Amino acid sequence: MSVTEFPPLLSEEDLQKYKVPLRWRDRCAAYFALYHTCLIRQTANSSVDCKHDKHAWEECQNLDFIRRQKELKEAKEKRRAELNES
Template sequence: MTVTEFPPLLSEEDLQKYKVPLRWRDRCAAHFALYHLCLKRQSADTSVDCKHDKHAWEECENLDLIRRKQELKEVKEQRRSELQ
């Protein structure tokens, strides 16, 4: 599965419900929550495989990093053009 767009943002109640740490409360928090729910199921039933959920979360984080780098680049270019 290729992540092409970000999942909808979780509400504050959902973030607390799924116990998403502050560090991971970003655009990919929904994938993080699904992955950790899977890990809980896996601890009870070893036949559950969470590789797909982990991959989706990591891919979303990578996509978000690329997006943030692009935004930073655009802001820097805009500031350079304003200074000239």
């Protein structure tokens, strides 16, 4: 599975239900919740494999990082353009 877009944001109730830590409550929280749920299942049944869920979550994190880099670059370019005009 290739992550090409972000999942819908989780509600506050869902974030608490899936015990998503504050540091992971971002655009990829839904993937973290799936991964965390898989890890819980894995402790009960060792035949469960969570590599796919972990990969999807990490890929989403990477996609979000790239998005934030682009936003920062655009903001810097906009600021430079504003400074050059004045």
